[in-house]
Amino acid sequence: MRPRIDNVDFAVDEHIWGHRLYDEQLPHLTVLEFLGVLGSNRDTPLVAEPTDKVRYRPQRQIRLRGLLFNNPYVETVRERPIPDEEKWRVWSEHFAKGATKLGDEDMDYLRQVFTKFDDFAKAIELLRSSSFEARSNKRWSSKFVFPFGPDALYEDLRVDSNGGATNDRRFFARTGELLYLMLCRATRGPELGLKLVDRLFDRQAPMNRLVKALQGEIQLAESARDVGYLPYAKHPRFDRLCDDWLAILSRDMPIYDALEHLITITGLNQLLYFLECAKTQSGDVEPVEFVCEIVSKERTKVRALSGDSYQSNQAASLRAVKAAVEGIRLTDEWADALKSDYPDSECAKLMHAVFQWPTADEEDDGGVGSTSGDELVRKLVEKAESRHGQHIGKIHAAWSKAIGLSSRRLARRTRYAPNDRLLKTLVVTIVNDRMQFDEFLHEVHARYGLVIGDAEGIRLVHEKQVDQEALSENRGSLETRLVGLGLVRRLSDSCSFVENPFSSEGVM
Structure with a gap:
């Protein structure tokens, strides 16, 4: 008997290809979503049997993506001829006005990490320059830093005007979840899983440490969720x-x-x-x-x-x-x-x-x-x-x-x-x-x-x-x-x- 697929009017495409492949989730977004699933299962990477229920709890990293993609004033403040202490104060006031109140209300920890405002601004500039689609007109919560390590991974979000955040499945539409299942069901999947964790999830890697310096403590989704459906x-x-x-x-x-x-x-x-x-x-x-x-x-x-x-x-x-x-x-x-x-x-x-x-x-x-x-x-x-x-x-x-x-x-x-x-x-x-x-x-x-x-x-x-x-x-x-x-x-x-x-x- 075919499994029931939730949140669809009828199931035709889903039983041919899975739930789901999606045109707007291009390959780089597919791999990013896959890495999020892998990171949540890195103790048992790519070892699930076809009958197993795979779950994961994605990271949200609201502070990191806000600093990188919802922070247009950092360059302006950096160029102002004012003392360093004043730069921090002015920037904090500007950033607070656009904060989501989803863990980004208090950014004082940045002062402990970066001794100078200029160092903080340079870190922002470096990570932005290596991000995916930084210059696109996508909403700031749907832009992604390069996956330098485990702290750089997070899910696609829609942040509304009332401060709510939801994963609306537009750019992370489950295609990366299907990629995870595909590799789980490959003969050499467990071998690949161990290699990926070893190569990609080093928290002490220099660029991941820079990402963590900006993000601070990781931010997780409220609850774990099931991955999509793959029919084979x-x-x-x-x-x-x-x-x-x-x-x-x-x-x-x-x-x-x-x-x-x-x-x-x-x-x-x-x-x-x-x-x-x-x-x-x-x-x-x-x-x-x-x-x-x-x-x-x-x-x-x-x-x-x-x-x-x-x-x-x-x-x-x-x-x-x-x-x-x-x-x-x-x-x-x-x-x-x-x-x-x-x-x-x-x-x-x-x-x-x-x-x-x-x-x-x-x-x-x-x-x-x-x-x-x-x-x-x-x-x-x-x-x-x-x-x-x-x-x-x-x-x-x-x-x-x-x-x-x-x-x-x-x-x-x-x-x-x-x-x-x-x-x-x-x-x-x-x-x-x-x-x-x-x-x-x-x-x-x-x-x-x-x-x-x-x-x-x-x-x-x-x-x-x-x-x-x-x-x-x-x-x-x-x-x-x-x-x-x-x-x-x-x-x-x-x-x-x-x-x-x-x-x-x-x-x-």
């Missing part, structure tokens, strides 16, 4: 994602640099999970593919094909939603309902058991009480497609752009054209030390479905969608691009190696 106990994408994280963490680079690659590879794997689940639901057995144009100075024949590939994947999730609802008519339970003495009523009961719709209130109001089974299916398809288009249906477009996979550069429509950041992440993730270029292209295709060269796109050549020469030129453009990035060394015209500048440390 196992999935190949969970293991691929976990192995990718372990590979990146094994590289010889600081953890703060590794985080950028972790965020990008997470976005790519979760995008693939989204499309793979959609294809499975709609009965499409073909693997997910991204036909990628490597942007060059001249228009290529691969560009149109890449745009077609993008549009095909864009439509996949909507097909899945329709198939999920209409598929109920193929079940034995539906056939039994139609044979019963009261087919309309029995079909409605079955629809409610599977999709949590129609509700008892809707039946009592007469909206669906005497509606035929086929009409119920039609109505739910309409409602599900409409809701899907509001957010979940936008995931492919939003996430592929965020990770640098898609672009409209030099083109009239969006297509797959990976940027340098994504290419670097692929090299860091896949290549331990060095790898023959053609083998690298094979791995990129096998792991993530990226079609770049003629060997990976042989199906397209056989189907006469593109000629082999065009894909060979596309392959050459990638090689040239990676040479320019210092990631490929050519030994001869027919022998090139992809080299990882951060080869493994030797011990994972």
Whole structure:
């Protein structure tokens, strides 16, 4: 029996992908939410079984985020030609006017930490400069400092004019909670959990100590909460994602640099999970593919094909939603309902058991009480497609752009054209030390479905969608691009190696 999912009008998307994936929660926000869950479970990191109930109590850190993102007067006061003691007094008066009264009423502890106001202002400036979306027009309570350590993690909040604070699930919409469950359900999840706690939760790390100096004592949510719902106990994408994280963490680079690659590879794997689940639901057995144009100075024949590939994947999730609802008519339970003495009523009961719709209130109001089974299916398809288009249906477009996979550069429509950041992440993730270029292209295709060269796109050549020469030129453009990035060394015209500048440390 399917579990009941609270706070939804009906459950269609949720049983395909989980509760929930969300377009506005981009990969960096997903990883931040994940780290909050991990931090609350760092004594038993990533060890939950699929049947276990995972709970966490997120940090709020009202003082820290207020100082960084709701404190526009610190620079003005710093520049004033007045004594240091006067700077502290003037700044305190200004800050108190905008305080939330959620633990930020008394900020006198800052005087004990920073001997000079100028040192305090410089600390603010440093942490702001490294934060996510500091210059965006998001509300101050939805801006995030870089995760330098456990004291730098906190949940998204809405702070109202009456001083109340709620997590309204706009930017932390549970996608990070699903990421936690995915990695828990990967074979090597516990191994990854220990490594992450060791590398990311050092309270004595210099930058975390600076964060703690500003925040003071941690501030927690009032109570613990359950994480979201993930419908699969196992999935190949969970293991691929976990192995990718372990590979990146094994590289010889600081953890703060590794985080950028972790965020990008997470976005790519979760995008693939989204499309793979959609294809499975709609009965499409073909693997997910991204036909990628490597942007060059001249228009290529691969560009149109890449745009077609993008549009095909864009439509996949909507097909899945329709198939999920209409598929109920193929079940034995539906056939039994139609044979019963009261087919309309029995079909409605079955629809409610599977999709949590129609509700008892809707039946009592007469909206669906005497509606035929086929009409119920039609109505739910309409409602599900409409809701899907509001957010979940936008995931492919939003996430592929965020990770640098898609672009409209030099083109009239969006297509797959990976940027340098994504290419670097692929090299860091896949290549331990060095790898023959053609083998690298094979791995990129096998792991993530990226079609770049003629060997990976042989199906397209056989189907006469593109000629082999065009894909060979596309392959050459990638090689040239990676040479320019210092990631490929050519030994001869027919022998090139992809080299990882951060080869493994030797011990994972």
